[in-house]
Amino acid sequence: xxxxxxxxAPIVHVLGARPNFVKAAPVIDALASRGAEQIVVHTGxxxxxxxxxxxxxxxxxxEPDVNLGVGSGSHAAQTASLxxxxxxxxxxxxxxxxxxxxxxxxxxxxxxxxAKLHIPVAHVEAGLRSFDMTMPEEVNRRLTDQxxxxxxxxxxxxxxHLANEGIxxxxxxxxxxxxxxxxxxxxxxxxxERVRAEHDLPERYVLATxxxxxxxxxxxxxxxxxxHLHGVADLADLVIPVHPRGRANLMAAGLDEHPRVxxxxxxxxxxxxxxxxxxxxxxxxxxxxxxxxxxxxxxCLTVRPNTERPIxxxxxxxRLVTFEELVPAARKVLEAPRPDADRKPPxxxxxxxxxxxxxxxxxxxxxx
Numbered sequence: 001x002x003x004x005x006x007x008x009a010p011i012v013h014v015l016g017a018r019p020n021f022v023k024a025a026p027v028i029d030a031l032a033s034r035g036a037e038q039i040v041v042h043t044g045x046x047x048x049x050x051x052x053x054x055x056x057x058x059x060x061x062x063e064p065d066v067n068l069g070v071g072s073g074s075h076a077a078q079t080a081s082l083x084x085x086x087x088x089x090x091x092x093x094x095x096x097x098x099x100x101x102x103x104x105x106x107x108x109x110x111x112x113x114x115a116k117l118h119i120p121v122a123h124v125e126a127g128l129r130s131f132d133m134t135m136p137e138e139v140n141r142r143l144t145d146q147x148x149x150x151x152x153x154x155x156x157x158x159x160x161h162l163a164n165e166g167i168x169x170x171x172x173x174x175x176x177x178x179x180x181x182x183x184x185x186x187x188x189x190x191x192x193e194r195v196r197a198e199h200d201l202p203e204r205y206v207l208a209t210x211x212x213x214x215x216x217x218x219x220x221x222x223x224x225x226x227x228h229l230h231g232v233a234d235l236a237d238l239v240i241p242v243h244p245r246g247r248a249n250l251m252a253a254g255l256d257e258h259p260r261v262x263x264x265x266x267x268x269x270x271x272x273x274x275x276x277x278x279x280x281x282x283x284x285x286x287x288x289x290x291x292x293x294x295x296x297x298x299x300c301l302t303v304r305p306n307t308e309r310p311i312x313x314x315x316x317x318x319r320l321v322t323f324e325e326l327v328p329a330a331r332k333v334l335e336a337p338r339p340d341a342d343r344k345p346p347x348x349x350x351x352x353x354x355x356x357x358x359x360x361x362x363x364x365x366x367x368x
Contacts, residue, residue: 009096016106026181026353044069082109103141126151127158128308176347184350192278216246223253231327
């Protein structure tokens with residue numbers, strides 16, 4: 001196969017949730033500059049316009065060639081729909097490579113279908129580990145790494161995790177973080193003052209995002225969480241764009257009943273990161289937000305017992321907290337000087353996308 005034939009063979013990107021779009025944009029752009037034919041499959045795992053389609057417009061991504069529209073459901077029902085839809089797509093297109101991102105159900109479904117069809121798989125954000133198999137994301141990322149031919153790693157410890165699991169280090173490439181590529185490329189657009197004015201937010205606020213099943217799925221847990229979030233609101237106004245997951249339980253627990261809690265609908269990428277940039281602190285259970293705050297220099301309190309992104313703790317602004325630790329930790333960060341945003345993890349420099357594209361093009365040239 002010559003280079004011209006490789007360029008004409010489609011590379012399929014499978015995207016299903018907000019973080020996927022943010023991570024994919026630099027890779028799609030870099031591959032386009034190298035002449036690769038690309039197909040974007042949006043699975044519809046996130047189907048709210050603010051959670052998915054708006055990201056295509058804001059990040060300059062091409063409109064999806066396909067939207068499978070799988071929607072929500074149990075892990076089994078959603079994954080089953082993804083397997084059927086993706087098998088039809090891959091069989092019809094015969095891609096040279098399938099690229100998957102992160103750790104959502106769309107990621108593992110695409111990797112599994114591609115592997116069984118003998119289509120090479122590239123995993124962007126490989127090697128992350130929380131070592132907590134009760135997290136659906138941990139199951140997804142571990143299995144996806146086992147099925148992948150190219151593993152693109154964001155931070156050095158990921159290489160060790162893959163090696164410990166018997167994955168050849170020849171498949172692993174430390175390339176940096178494409179989510180940070182997107183953040184740095186759009187830095188001038190994150191106008192905190194504009195977002196504050198448009199959403200009538202106070203001058204000083206803590207921004208919160210909560211959506212992990214362990215925190216919001218059980219009504220009693222959601223109620224306990226709301227009580228501690230109200231404790232944070234006693235210290236400073238709390239702004240919380242409410243994710244569709246858990247919205248009913250959080251609102252039923254009285255989330256919006258505190259006078260200093262500002263409940264918003266989900267925000268697009270530009271407005272959301274602008275709100276993060278302007279916050280005095282972040283309270284979250286998100287994975288990607290731990291990374292974004294590390295670059296922006298905003299203190300982050302992650303309400304989880306573990307993180308698959310420990311570099312955000314050792315090299316960034318992040319701290320893990322329990323429910324009971326949340327209010328004291330918030331008081332401490334609100335009283336402390338803002339962290340130094342100039343210290344960045346290695347290769348978090350805005351060039352991960354081009355590094356990935358170079359490896360992919362070389363890989364495709366070498367395929368029989």
